[in-house]
Amino acid sequence: xxxxxxxxxxxxxxxxxxxxxxxxxxxxxxxxxxxxxxxxxxxxxxxxxxxxxxxxxxxxxxxxxxxxxxxxxxxxxxxxxxxxxxxxxxxxxxxxxxxxxxxxxxxxxxxxxxxxxxxxxxxxxxxxxxxxxxxxxxxxxxxxxxxxxxxxxxxxxxxxxxxxxxxxxxxxxxxxxxxxxxxxxxxxxxxxxxxxxxxxxxxxxxxxxxxxxxxxxxxxxxxxxxxxxxxxxxxxxxxxxxxxxxxxxxxxxxxxxxxxxxxxxxxxxxxxxxxxxxxxxxxxxxxxxxxxxxxxxxxxxxxxxxxxxxxxxxxxxxxxxxxxxxxxxxxxxxxxxxxxxxxxxxxxxxxxxxxxxxxxxxxxxxxxxxxxxxxxxxxxxxxxxxxxxxxxxxxxxxxxxxxxxxxxxxxxxxxxxxxxxxxxxxxxxxxxx
Amino acid sequence: xxxxxxxxxxxxxxxxxxxxxxxxxxxxxxxxxxxxxxxxxxxxxxxxxxxxxxxxxxxxxxxxxxxxxxxxxxxxxxxxxxxxxxxxxxxxxxxxxxxxxxxxxxxxxxxxxxxxxxxxxxxxxxxxxxxxxxxxxxxxxxxx
Numbered sequence: 001x002x003x004x005x006x007x008x009x010x011x012x013x014x015x016x017x018x019x020x021x022x023x024x025x026x027x028x029x030x031x032x033x034x035x036x037x038x039x040x041x042x043x044x045x046x047x048x049x050x051x052x053x054x055x056x057x058x059x060x061x062x063x064x065x066x067x068x069x070x071x072x073x074x075x076x077x078x079x080x081x082x083x084x085x086x087x088x089x090x091x092x093x094x095x096x097x098x099x100x101x102x103x104x105x106x107x108x109x110x111x112x113x114x115x116x117x118x119x120x121x122x123x124x125x126x127x128x129x130x131x132x133x134x135x136x137x138x139x140x141x142x143x144x145x146x147x148x149x150x151x152x153x154x155x156x157x158x159x160x161x162x163x164x165x166x167x168x169x170x171x172x173x174x175x176x177x178x179x180x181x182x183x184x185x186x187x188x189x190x191x192x193x194x195x196x197x198x199x200x201x202x203x204x205x206x207x208x209x210x211x212x213x214x215x216x217x218x219x220x221x222x223x224x225x226x227x228x229x230x231x232x233x234x235x236x237x238x239x240x241x242x243x244x245x246x247x248x249x250x251x252x253x254x255x256x257x258x259x260x261x262x263x264x265x266x267x268x269x270x271x272x273x274x275x276x277x278x279x280x281x282x283x284x285x286x287x288x289x290x291x292x293x294x295x296x297x298x299x300x301x302x303x304x305x306x307x308x309x310x311x312x313x314x315x316x317x318x319x320x321x322x323x324x325x326x327x328x329x330x331x332x333x334x335x336x337x338x339x340x341x342x343x344x345x346x347x348x349x350x351x352x353x354x355x356x357x358x359x360x361x362x363x364x365x366x367x368x369x370x371x372x373x374x375x376x377x378x379x380x381x382x383x384x385x386x387x388x389x390x391x392x393x394x395x396x397x398x399x400x401x402x403x404x405x406x407x408x409x410x411x412x413x414x415x416x417x418x419x420x421x422x423x424x425x426x427x428x429x430x431x432x433x
Numbered sequence: 434x435x436x437x438x439x440x441x442x443x444x445x446x447x448x449x450x451x452x453x454x455x456x457x458x459x460x461x462x463x464x465x466x467x468x469x470x471x472x473x474x475x476x477x478x479x480x481x482x483x484x485x486x487x488x489x490x491x492x493x494x495x496x497x498x499x500x501x502x503x504x505x506x507x508x509x510x511x512x513x514x515x516x517x518x519x520x521x522x523x524x525x526x527x528x529x530x531x532x533x534x535x536x537x538x539x540x541x542x543x544x545x546x547x548x549x550x551x552x553x554x555x556x557x558x559x560x561x562x563x564x565x566x567x568x569x570x571x572x573x574x575x576x577x
Contacts, residue, residue: 376442376475376498377498378498378499378500381440381442381498381499381500382500383438383440383477383479383500383502383550384531385470385472385477388475388477389472410474410475411442411444411474411475412444412475413442413443413444413449413496413497413498414442414496414497414498415496416444
């Protein structure tokens with residue numbers, strides 16, 4: 001029996017969803033026009049006024065917002081209410097350049113936590129469950145978002161935050177945690193550690209996991225499900241739009257339902273900006289139609305995915321998005337193969353390496369070369385040279401399985417890879433084509 | 434009875450080693466023994482020092498990745514067949530030597546000093562002392 005947190009919304013008719021979106025979009029455009037001079041100027045430059053927007057059919061008339069706009073408007077330029085009405089900020093990690101700071105009214109927080117509560121309920125969570133939130137707490141949205149959602153569902157919430165794996169496992173076992181929320185790579189790490197401790201899936205009380213905030217493959221899902229003996233659900237979100245819970249997976253585990261009562265999703269051609277029909281791969285664009293403090297219209301996520309309106313077996317009517325296949329701005333073509341840094345990162349994290357890496361592409365005698373430099377960490381270092389070389393070999397094999405390419409892996413000194421100088425630092429393309 | 438060895442991860446490139454020895458020099462740390470194992474892109478520097486705590490703290494502060502392991506400091510009788518005798522004992526007890534290297538002892542040298550890395554340092558230590566081979570411990574080393 002499928003459970004819903006807000007059944008009247010989650011299973012509403014398509015007509016109802018359309019009506020909500022039309023009405024809220026019109027209202028939101030007016031709110032932004034009146035309160036966000038930065039976006040109003042953009043609209044004026046495009047010759048659009050709120051009078052031109054009568055519903056989602058007019059959405060394409062509105063200008064896009066990009067990460068560059070967020071940086072330019074930092075910190076208050078896109079805030080839509082007086083600061084006295086804001087109760088919180090959250091912020092991105094800043095790994096892609098300047099941090100993005102998002103603002104929330106109490107209503108925005110409620111809306112966000114509702115979205116997370118829907119995700120937890122879709123994963124089978126009820127007030128009988130013990131939900132351990134092992135996402136980081138603080139500026140990062142993962143911990144606060146799922147914590148709030150867990151409260152709304154009525155789960156007994158265990159706010160461990162991330163790190164200290166031994167303590168994570170102790171709480172899971174001692175408090176019989178049934179739901180685990182964290183990044184997929186951390187879930188894999190917790191699983192591996194439990195396995196090393198000799199725990200079999202039936203000795204682990206967990207039954208479901210809600211994992212997001214980074215790209216992960218179906219293979220990784222399978223392996224996490226097997227080691228922990230759980231069902232692993234994906235969750236999607238961006239700090240810019242609130243945080244995790246913009247979209248979430250249901251029992252069908254085949255794509256994430258977007259919370260369309262709060263967010264309008266479009267898929268566009270990243271080159272031309274033209275909206276694409278269902279089933280076509282393109283860049284995901286969101287319009288937040290309820291949020292007051294940080295009301296982003298047509299925000300380009302740079303995530304590449306596909307939307308599907310096909311009827312879902314779970315009974316939810318909201319559109320589904322596929323797992324993001326990567327980002328528009330960092331896809332590489334190496335020896336004719338499309339490579340996303342996120343794929344490489346998944347393999348690295350999966351095998352216990354740090355997320356501090358650099359991808360160096362070159363062309364030697366007409367053949368592309370791929371060199372991945374990874375920082376050594378205290379956890380991966382041992383006095384045994386053979387063991388380090390074995391792990392290095394295993395990493396090359398893991399990369400070949402993921403990318404279909406042979407990469408060279410070079411282990412480099414800690415902190416030797418430059419931090420926070422923008423996304424481009426992840427990739428150095430020396431090819432002269 | 435064992436000695437603490439510090440193993441440091443090092444990139445195989447000009448200046449890498451210097452950056453580590455600079456840290457040690459700045460902290461007035463005395464290196465008692467030193468060996469380097471390398472592949473084409475990285476290496477492991479293994480050192481025995483007079484102050485393990487000070488060294489590891491200094492390395493950590495400077496962002497080096499290292500690990501500490503227990504190794505044996507063996508006083509090899511300075512006569513022909515001295516090393517042979519030690520290896521004979523370890524072989525009889527089926528103790529494998531992962532690697533070994535020589536080091537400079539103190540002022541009062543009664544034999545040649547060698548560092549032995551074995552899988553089970555406690556067992557090897559007991560076996561060797563039981564057979565009359567002299568070992569040095571960290572304290573003795575600190576006093577040298």
